[in-house]
Amino acid sequence: xxxxxxxxxxxxxxxxxxxxxxxxxxxxxxxxxxxxxxxxxxxxxxxxxxxxxxxxxxxxxxxxxxxxxxxxxxxxxxxxxxxxxxxxxxxxxxxxxxxxxxxxxxxxxxxxxxxx
Amino acid sequence: xxxxxxxxxxxxxxxxxxxxxxxxxxxxxxxxxxxxxxxxxxxxxxxxxxxxxxxxxxxxxxxxxxxxxxxxxxxxxxxxxxxxxxxxxxxxxxxxxxxxxxxxxxxxxxxxxxxxxxxxxxxxxxxxxxxxxxxxxxxxxxxxxxxxxxxxxxxxxxxxxxxxxxxxxxxxxxxxxxxxxxxxxxxxxxxxxxxxxxxxxxxxxxxxxxxxxxxxxxxxxxxxxxxxxxxxxxxxxxxxxxxxxxxxxxxxxxxxxxxxxxxxxxxxxxxxxxxxxxxxxxxxxxxxxxxxxxxxxxxxxxxxxxxxxxxxxxxxxxxxxxxxxxxxxxxxxxxxxxxxxxxxxxxxxxxxxxxxxxxxxxxxxxxxxxxxxxxxxxxxxxxxxxxxxxxxxxxxxxxxxxxxxxxxxxxxxxxxxxxxxxxxxxxxxxxxxxxxxxxxxxxxxxxxxxxxxxxxxxxxxxxxxxxxxxxxxxxxxxxxxxxxxxxxxxxxxxxxxxxxxxxxxxxxxxxxxxxxxxxxxxxxxxxxxxxxxxxxxxxxxxxxxxxxxxxxxxxxxxxxxxxxxxxxxxxxxxxxxxxxxxxxxxxxxxxxxxxxxxxxxxxxxxxxxxxxxxxxxxxxxxxxxxxxxxxxxxxxxxxxxxxxxxxxxxxxxxxxxxxxxxxxxxxxxxxxxxxxxxxxxxxxxxxxxxxxxxxxxxxxxxxxxxxxxxxxxxxxxxxxxxxxxxxxxxxxxxx
Numbered sequence: 001x002x003x004x005x006x007x008x009x010x011x012x013x014x015x016x017x018x019x020x021x022x023x024x025x026x027x028x029x030x031x032x033x034x035x036x037x038x039x040x041x042x043x044x045x046x047x048x049x050x051x052x053x054x055x056x057x058x059x060x061x062x063x064x065x066x067x068x069x070x071x072x073x074x075x076x077x078x079x080x081x082x083x084x085x086x087x088x089x090x091x092x093x094x095x096x097x098x099x100x101x102x103x104x105x106x107x108x109x110x111x112x113x114x115x116x
Numbered sequence: 117x118x119x120x121x122x123x124x125x126x127x128x129x130x131x132x133x134x135x136x137x138x139x140x141x142x143x144x145x146x147x148x149x150x151x152x153x154x155x156x157x158x159x160x161x162x163x164x165x166x167x168x169x170x171x172x173x174x175x176x177x178x179x180x181x182x183x184x185x186x187x188x189x190x191x192x193x194x195x196x197x198x199x200x201x202x203x204x205x206x207x208x209x210x211x212x213x214x215x216x217x218x219x220x221x222x223x224x225x226x227x228x229x230x231x232x233x234x235x236x237x238x239x240x241x242x243x244x245x246x247x248x249x250x251x252x253x254x255x256x257x258x259x260x261x262x263x264x265x266x267x268x269x270x271x272x273x274x275x276x277x278x279x280x281x282x283x284x285x286x287x288x289x290x291x292x293x294x295x296x297x298x299x300x301x302x303x304x305x306x307x308x309x310x311x312x313x314x315x316x317x318x319x320x321x322x323x324x325x326x327x328x329x330x331x332x333x334x335x336x337x338x339x340x341x342x343x344x345x346x347x348x349x350x351x352x353x354x355x356x357x358x359x360x361x362x363x364x365x366x367x368x369x370x371x372x373x374x375x376x377x378x379x380x381x382x383x384x385x386x387x388x389x390x391x392x393x394x395x396x397x398x399x400x401x402x403x404x405x406x407x408x409x410x411x412x413x414x415x416x417x418x419x420x421x422x423x424x425x426x427x428x429x430x431x432x433x434x435x436x437x438x439x440x441x442x443x444x445x446x447x448x449x450x451x452x453x454x455x456x457x458x459x460x461x462x463x464x465x466x467x468x469x470x471x472x473x474x475x476x477x478x479x480x481x482x483x484x485x486x487x488x489x490x491x492x493x494x495x496x497x498x499x500x501x502x503x504x505x506x507x508x509x510x511x512x513x514x515x516x517x518x519x520x521x522x523x524x525x526x527x528x529x530x531x532x533x534x535x536x537x538x539x540x541x542x543x544x545x546x547x548x549x550x551x552x553x554x555x556x557x558x559x560x561x562x563x564x565x566x567x568x569x570x571x572x573x574x575x576x577x578x579x580x581x582x583x584x585x586x587x588x589x590x591x592x593x594x595x596x597x598x599x600x601x602x603x604x605x606x607x608x609x610x611x612x613x614x615x616x617x618x619x620x621x622x623x624x625x626x627x628x629x630x631x632x633x634x635x636x637x638x639x640x641x642x643x644x645x646x647x648x649x650x651x652x653x654x655x656x657x658x659x660x661x662x663x664x665x666x667x668x669x670x671x672x673x674x675x676x677x678x679x680x681x682x683x684x685x686x687x688x689x690x691x692x693x694x695x696x697x698x699x700x701x702x703x704x705x706x707x708x709x710x711x712x713x714x715x716x717x718x719x720x721x722x723x724x725x726x727x728x729x730x731x732x733x734x735x736x737x738x739x740x741x742x743x744x745x746x747x748x749x750x751x752x753x754x755x756x757x758x759x760x761x762x763x764x765x766x767x768x769x770x771x772x773x774x775x776x777x778x779x780x781x782x783x784x785x786x787x788x789x790x791x792x793x794x795x796x797x798x799x800x801x802x803x804x805x806x807x808x809x810x811x812x813x814x815x816x817x818x819x820x821x822x823x824x825x826x827x828x829x830x831x832x833x834x835x836x837x838x839x840x841x842x843x844x845x846x847x848x849x850x851x
Contacts, residue, residue: 019397028399036398037406040390041417045517052513058427059473061420063514066466066521069390069459073524076389085372087396 008050008060009105015039016047016098023091044071044094047101051108071097131175131186138184138191147178147239149232176232178239183216185225194218202240204233216240272318272330276337279314282307283341287348292719297605297808300345300712301705315341316700319441323434324693331437335419338444342707343411343452346715352725353407354718356747356801358454362403363755365391371756376572378756383570386528387456402752407454414452414462415444421465425644426675428472429637435678438696442681443674445703446620448613448710449663457664460532463521465671467536467554470518471543472640474511475551515551522554526561527569533562535648535668542647548640602809609713616706617666620673627676630683638676645672717805720749724799727839731795732758738791742782744802744817759789763820768813778815779827786844794844796824800837 019039022032045067046060054060071094079090132148139145177184183199185192200217212233216223225233286307294303315338322331346354353359364381368374369392374382381388395403419440426439452458525532540555542548566574601607624645631638648668652661684695731741732753740759741750751760766773766781773781786794803817815823821840824830830842 023397023399026399028401028405033398033400033405036394037413040394040397041413049517058420058423061417062424062466062469063517065417065420066463066470066524067517069463070517070520070524072390072393073386073528076393077386077527079393080368080372080374080385080389085369087369087393090393091397 006109008046008064009102009109011102012043012047012050012098013102013106015043016095016102019043019091020095023088039098040068040072040094041065042068043098044068044101047098047105050105051101134186134191135175135177135184138193139179140181143179143181145177145179147176147235149176149229149235176236178236183236183240194223196240196243199240202237204230204237206230268325269327269330272322272325272327273333275314275318275321276330276334279311279318280337280341282314283311284344284348286311287345290349292349292351292721295349295716295719297603297609297716298713299609299709299715300349301708304708311341312704313701316697316704319437319700320693320696323437323696324690326434328433328437331434332419332423332440335437335440335444336416338441339415339419340412342444342711343415344409345712346719347408350408350719351722352720352749353404354715354720355453356718356749356751358407358410359404359749360751360755361388361391361454361456362407363751363753364388365395365403366753367755368392369396375756376570380530380573383573384456384528384530384565386524386526387459391454403454404752410454410458411450411452414458415447417462418443418465421462421469422671422674424469424473425465425641425671426678428469428476429631429641429675429679431636432682434682435675438678438681439674441700442678442703443670445700445707446616446674446677447667447670448616448707449667450711451663451667456529457532460525460529461667463525464532464536464539464668466521467518468539468644468671470514470521471540471549471551471554474514475549476543476640515554519554519557522558523561526558526565531651531664533558535651535664537562538650539644539647539668542643543640546639546643548643603807606713606808609709612706612713613710616710620677621669623680624669624673624676627678627680627683631676631679634683636679638679641672641675643672645669645676714808717747717801717808720799720801721838723836723838724801725749727799727834727836727841728797729753730834731797731841735795736792739793739795740786740789740791741795741797742785742789743797743799744812744820745805747801747805748797748799749801750797759791761785761789763814764812766814772813773815773823775819775823775826778820779823779829781814782820782824783827783829783844783846787846795833796820796830796842796844797839799839 015035015038018035022035026032042061042064045064049060049063049067052063054063075090075093079085079087083089135145135148175186181196183192183194183196194216198218200219202217203215205213205215212228212230214225214228214233214236216225228236286305289305290300290303296302315334319331319334319338322328322334353362361381364385365388367378367382368385368388374385374389376383391403391406394406398405400406422440422443423436426436429435451461522533522536525536537555537558540549540551540558544550544552544555602610628638628642628645632642646669648665651665651668681695681699728748728750732750735741735754735758737754737757738759740761742761742763743750744763746760746762763782763785766785769777782796783794786796798817798821806812806817824842825832829844829846831845832840833843834841
């Protein structure tokens with residue numbers, strides 16, 4: 001496991017859980033706004049693109065940004081056009097996707113580490 | 117074991133172990149060199165792995181049979197029998213350059229420590245050793261130079277941090293009222309200019325010393341400094357369109373859906389729905405919470421795909437940070453605020469980065485075409501694509517990401533899918549990508565969205581949209597001619613924009629010619645540069661299409677200008693540094709004028725925001741809010757519940773309005789909009805708009821205020837220094 005591929009999983013997991021906890025408990029703050037912005041712009045994409053084992057950080061961030069915005073837009077449009085507007089459900093879907101991808105990355109990393 | 121050899125072991129251990137693993141039984145090392153390759157430029161084609169261009173720690177072992185090199189890109193192995201000659205020369209920026217004559221041509225390893233290059237050349241020229249082998253020699257040029265190098269790196273980092281701190285410290289002292297018609301530049305204290313000089317010098321130094329990671333860090337610092345410049349100055353969120361966009365997101369959140377009948381925004385609601393979702397997740401009262409740092413975030417997110425695009429042309433590794441630097445200094449068009457076009461431009465870059473990195477290069481198949489077109493296409497298509505490592509999951513995985521990004525542009529913005537389609541179609545038509553299906557899919561998605569999701573908007577506006585198709589003269593007039601005007605200083609700003617744009621475009625074209633004449637990859641970037649120029653044929657886009665053309669062409673401009681810059685920098689470090697610093701200062705000066713030339717009308721005071729908010733608190737549903745121009749902090753609340761209008765809709769009689777006639781015309785506008793109360797709002801920023809852009813055909817804000825004060829049909833309800841409000845009372849006027 002290279003250094004470039006080691007950080008996305010834990011980072012996304014921490015960020016996604018923090019967004020979820022803040023949504024349940026937290027008051028609005030500048031820190032929460034920054035966290036949510038970072039999560040929406042990179043989180044879901046990084047969770048899934050991290051599974052592609054990309055070493056190059058430019059490539060990783062490029063694909064993570066593109067996929068994150070695509071997923072955010074898709075989830076938001078589904079809420080607007082197809083279902084009732086339930087923002088908490090939309091955030092839960094994005095957090096669930098991110099946590100799943102991040103956990104998969106972490107599990108794979110630990111398996112590879114145990115093989116070495 | 118000496119301290120020196122311990123250090124060598126620590127630093128070069130992995131590389132040396134890789135060499136040891138590759139040695140055949142009985143193979144003996146005669147010379148071992150280890151150093152930090154300052155810059156890797158590999159010219160010629162010696163092996164399949166021709167991407168040996170990443171700088172970093174590198175080790176070479178000369179054995180009795182082979183030359184083995186281990187670096188960040190992998191391993192290079194050359195049998196001694198293949199090396200016809202070896203020469204050490206002065207390389208780029210004072211480094212050593214090893215030229216190896218091989219059957220396939222000359223392999224050039226540039227950026228090596230000079231002593232290593234000389235030793236290797238000497239040993240290789242002697243050929244395989246005859247008789248008993250000499251004792252192995254070890255050369256390390258790094259250990260001695262490691263500490264001074266580290267100190268220099270730390271000094272560069274401190275310089276960047278200090279420049280950033282100084283920049284924001286002095287900007288805190290700037291007040292909105294200090295900004296005049298030339299924009300932010302005339303309010304900047306000398307400390308700000310010193311900070312920018314420090315940033316330019318630090319970047320030039322990092323580039324000359326080939327510390328490309330630090331150079332990229334300087335790009336990040338520059339983005340934060342330049343695009344966050346208004347944050348310490350603005351009292352409330354700046355730029356009226358940002359307030360409107362927050363209002364659209366607020367409308368979606370409050371209504372829980374989209375009503376396409378409201379306006380065009382609700383026919384392309386992708387960005388606003390996502391913004392509403394993020395606002396709810398942040399627990400914020402308004403999407404304005406994201407606005408202040410949006411330009412910084414957008415420009416930081418543009419950097420990775422832009423770096424991939426720059427890297428796709430290969431060659432000098434310095435091209436990447438220099439391209440990013442040029443982009444940041446040339447992106448004056450200000451489309452990176454909290455807006456769908458800001459996010460969609462990022463997606464535009466992502467798709468092109470993926471296409472040029474993994475799907476670039478000659479396309480297969482040859483359709484029948486006219487002879488000249490076929491020859492041109494074959495010339496352009498012949499150029500090889502970028503060699504790039506395919507990630508796990510293969511090309512289909514990255515293609516899916518690109519497809520998702522391309523499709524995500526469709527429901528968010530009217531213009532970006534058009535621009536993306538044009539560039540992709542041009543890349544396919546000229547054989548620069550073999551992804552023929554992507555533009556086709558994008559076309560289908562775009563048409564499907566138009567047909568199924570925007571019917572109500574198109575049915576009401578189709579005639580107007582169609583009438584603008586192909587009207588190039590009108591486009592040029594609304595984009596250029598009508599913009600050159602206003603106050604003397606503002607006219608200077610407009611001319612500065614025109615000149616800066618023209619100079620950068622010419623420099624990009626010169627860069628393209630230079631690259632092509634030097635036999636370097638450039639055609640894909642030339643397509644990126646030129647394809648967006650077909651957009652004005654479609655429509656003038658509210659008089660902004662040339663701004664958008666420039667924005668969409670900017671990735672191509674940045675790569676080609678950076679390429680020309682590198683060519684002009686030469687190989688001598690001092691000359692390279694002076695060229696980089698000099699051009700940086702020119703572009704910085706230009707950026708501050710062109711980007712922030714309109715800052716006076718972008719910035720709002722607490723008081724004017726409070727005045728406008730007061731109207732939103734008291735207005736009954738269906739009321740109409742009228743302002744002289746749209747440059748005020750409004751539309752952020754009750755977006756669909758209240759009507760908003762400005763006086764540009766007034767039909768001006770020959771000879772203009774007298775004060776009474778102006779009040780009557782405003783009252784008539786209120787009654788036409790009907791349904792509730794009518795409020796007229798003037799603010800400090802609408803007065804500034806008058807002074808900056810010139811008085812409108814209906815009259816000035818000062819005349820409007822006099823007319824409303826004198827009219828019995830309007831009652832003043834708020835009167836502050838930075839904002840005034842009148843409520844229409846038509847019945848009182850008729851009494």
